[in-house]
Amino acid sequence: xxxxxxxxxxxxxxxxxxxxxEVFEKAFGHGEHxxxxxPMLECKSExxxxxxxxxxxxxxxxxxxxxxxxxxxxxxxxxxxxGAVPKYMTAGFIIEEGLSLRYLKEVVDSMAAEAKKxxxxxxxxxxxxVEKGSADQLFINTAGVGILESGQKLHQxxxxxxxxxILSGTIGDHGIAIVSAREELGLISDIKSDCASxxxxxxxxxxxxxxxxxxxxxxxxxxxxALVELCEDFHFTSEILEESIPIRNDVHxxxxxxxxxxxxxANEGKMILIVESKNKERVLQxxxxxxxxxxxxxIGRVTSRxxxxxxxxxKTPLGTTRRLQRLSGMLLPRIC
Amino acid sequence: xxxxxxxxxxxxxxxxxxxxxEVFEKAFGHGEHxxxxxPMLECKSExxxxxxxxxxxxxxxxxxxxxxxxxxxxxxxxxxxxGAVPKYMTAGFIIEEGLSLRYLKEVVDSMAAEAKKxxxxxxxxxxxxVEKGSADQLFINTAGVGILESGQKLHQxxxxxxxxxILSGTIGDHGIAIVSAREELGLISDIKSDCASxxxxxxxxxxxxxxxxxxxxxxxxxxxxALVELCEDFHFTSEILEESIPIRNDVHxxxxxxxxxxxxxANEGKMILIVESKNKERVLQxxxxxxxxxxxxxIGRVTSRxxxxxxxxxKTPLGTTRRLQRLSGMLLPRIC
Numbered sequence: 001x002x003x004x005x006x007x008x009x010x011x012x013x014x015x016x017x018x019x020x021x022e023v024f025e026k027a028f029g030h031g032e033h034x035x036x037x038x039p040m041l042e043c044k045s046e047x048x049x050x051x052x053x054x055x056x057x058x059x060x061x062x063x064x065x066x067x068x069x070x071x072x073x074x075x076x077x078x079x080x081x082x083g084a085v086p087k088y089m090t091a092g093f094i095i096e097e098g099l100s101l102r103y104l105k106e107v108v109d110s111m112a113a114e115a116k117k118x119x120x121x122x123x124x125x126x127x128x129x130v131e132k133g134s135a136d137q138l139f140i141n142t143a144g145v146g147i148l149e150s151g152q153k154l155h156q157x158x159x160x161x162x163x164x165x166i167l168s169g170t171i172g173d174h175g176i177a178i179v180s181a182r183e184e185l186g187l188i189s190d191i192k193s194d195c196a197s198x199x200x201x202x203x204x205x206x207x208x209x210x211x212x213x214x215x216x217x218x219x220x221x222x223x224x225x226a227l228v229e230l231c232e233d234f235h236f237t238s239e240i241l242e243e244s245i246p247i248r249n250d251v252h253x254x255x256x257x258x259x260x261x262x263x264x265x266a267n268e269g270k271m272i273l274i275v276e277s278k279n280k281e282r283v284l285q286x287x288x289x290x291x292x293x294x295x296x297x298x299i300g301r302v303t304s305r306x307x308x309x310x311x312x313x314x315k316t317p318l319g320t321t322r323r324l325q326r327l328s329g330m331l332l333p334r335i336c
Numbered sequence: 337x338x339x340x341x342x343x344x345x346x347x348x349x350x351x352x353x354x355x356x357x358e359v360f361e362k363a364f365g366h367g368e369h370x371x372x373x374x375p376m377l378e379c380k381s382e383x384x385x386x387x388x389x390x391x392x393x394x395x396x397x398x399x400x401x402x403x404x405x406x407x408x409x410x411x412x413x414x415x416x417x418x419g420a421v422p423k424y425m426t427a428g429f430i431i432e433e434g435l436s437l438r439y440l441k442e443v444v445d446s447m448a449a450e451a452k453k454x455x456x457x458x459x460x461x462x463x464x465x466v467e468k469g470s471a472d473q474l475f476i477n478t479a480g481v482g483i484l485e486s487g488q489k490l491h492q493x494x495x496x497x498x499x500x501x502i503l504s505g506t507i508g509d510h511g512i513a514i515v516s517a518r519e520e521l522g523l524i525s526d527i528k529s530d531c532a533s534x535x536x537x538x539x540x541x542x543x544x545x546x547x548x549x550x551x552x553x554x555x556x557x558x559x560x561x562a563l564v565e566l567c568e569d570f571h572f573t574s575e576i577l578e579e580s581i582p583i584r585n586d587v588h589x590x591x592x593x594x595x596x597x598x599x600x601x602a603n604e605g606k607m608i609l610i611v612e613s614k615n616k617e618r619v620l621q622x623x624x625x626x627x628x629x630x631x632x633x634x635i636g637r638v639t640s641r642x643x644x645x646x647x648x649x650x651k652t653p654l655g656t657t658r659r660l661q662r663l664s665g666m667l668l669p670r671i672c
Binding site for chain 1: 347373382387470553555557602662670
């Protein structure tokens with residue numbers, strides 16, 4: 001096989017066939033599925049969760065992961081935060097002509113490894129190749145299907161005044177890792193992306209604790225944007241305490257130097273949970289025992305319910321309060 | 337709203353929110369679904385079909401369609417040829433900074449219109465924006481989920497010697513339409529892409545006729561590549577008659593001028609059916625009555641079964657026979 005991807009690899013002919021056999025099938029083990037345009041899959045559930053995401057992160061390799069690992073964890077997490085058990089996913093590759101085959105293999109192998117870890121099966125894919133200069137190395141799109149196991153439905157409608165807001169760990173790690181991986185800022189080098197599949201931890205929580213109203217992963221747009229969206233979508237107002245939000249010292253330092261607000265930096269292995277107050281300690285306890293939740297903290301609470309336009313407020317260490325909005329304008333393009 | 341897409345539209349903040357509300361939600365009518373990372377969907381079936389495809393067609397508008405219509409018909413057809421009823425799809429957009437918002441809206445509106453026509457719901461999406469020069473206007477990735485209705489499973493394992501090979505219409509229209517839409521060849525202007533959703537016709541066939549062994553849409557790589565794949569995957573040898581393959585005169589002419597073999601040109605609204613011989617006339621009759629099957633023809637037959645390496649042969653009008661292989665090398669990049 002040639003050492004670089006060329007346009008013919010995306011033509012649907014002999015070279016596409018070889019690429020599928022030698023790279024994708026080898027890693028993902030599709031087996032019989034590749035014979036069909038749409039593989040048939042067992043799905044013993046009356047409700048499925050279905051999600052999609054495209055990944056255009058730049059660079060495609062960064063501390064703590066690469067675009068492939070990110071594509072799997074992102075899809076798994078979108079399903080898991082919805083309360084679903086991730087089952088199947090697809091992966092579409094848009095490859096720039098000239099990409100090193102070694103890079104592609106490394107990305108694909110990372111996907112296979114992460115999918116195995118998370119218990120999701122990559123069952124179909126697609127490969128397109130575009131001319132040099134018409135894409136940037138590699139874009140990946142994934143879609144995922146999950147099933148809802150009995151009794152694990154989240155009840156957003158039960159959110160009430162006094163509910164606790166819990167964050168599963170430090171924020172901003174992914175955003176700063178990406179910035180540091182871009183050549184111009186190669187100095188901040190020991191911050192790794194937090195990208196990780198959260199489904200195991202989420203399933204444990206849903207099995208052991210009642211009263212978890214909603215879970216959301218604060219990816220693009222960061223903690224602040226994700227919480228503003230929850231407040232607006234489910235009509236509640238909430239307050240978070242700046243001091244209580246876990247942030248690594250070096251991430252804090254990098255943000256100070258670069259002028260970023262960590263509240264708006266992307267995370268790829270964290271979640272926000274809104275939990276009935278009486279269960280908050282139990283949730284925190286389970287989180288803290290898990291490697292992906294060690295730094296979990298209660299960061300705020302729901303202050304009023306059934307407001308027409310939900311709002312988010314930040315209480316600073318000085319005791320002042322300011323309203324947080326969605327990320328506005330451009331912070332960091334191509335973060336995921 | 338601004339008239340061109342900029343990087344902030346892909347940041348997950350305020351502008352992404354506006355773009356989703358004002359373009360995608362308006363066209364697709366997601367409604368409540370946008371609140372969730374993975375919408376929950378009714379799925380009364382124990383078997384689902386799940387497929388994905390990326391679309392990088394160049395140019396994004398062409399005679400007979402655009403990248404959006406193509407993305408929907410392609411997904412619908414991948415599900416339908418598998419025997420599934422298309423139910424839900426997702427759409428991920430990778431947009432080059434600077435794309436005209438008007439173009440994006442036109443593409444999205446075409447998607448909504450085609451999805452409505454085909455009876456599939458676009459239930460989730462994703463938007464990424466990359467810097468000018470890092471993509472080529474617009475790439476779309478879709479994934480689709482379909483359900484298998486009782487009694488509609490295709491039985492490839494029943495393929496036998498003597499089965500008929502039926503093609504639902506003329507080949508090469510899509511390929512030539514794309515070539516003609518590229519600036520350098522603006523002369524061949526009245527050939528339209530055949531892109532169309534075949535699910536209605538396929539459902540009718542599956543309800544009315546028994547003995548349909550397999551259906552496949554000959555997209556990238558064309559009729560020859562699709563048939564070679566069927567022969568290899570399901571271990572049979574077949575022969576098709578060159579004279580019997582429907583090709584428009586102007587497509588034939590364009591192929592002669594441009595040096596393309598129509599057997600390898602992409603189609604986006606055609607299907608190959610392998611049918612038990614005794615039912616071939618019934619299948620042909622149903623096809624010919626449908627606007628998408630008017631030019632259907634029996635083009636060949638299965639000549640032997642259970643061969644370890646299935647092969648495809650073409651019988652020419654001169655009576656000679658030659659073996660057809662998969663598309664080899666590069667014919668037309670970015671055809672879909």
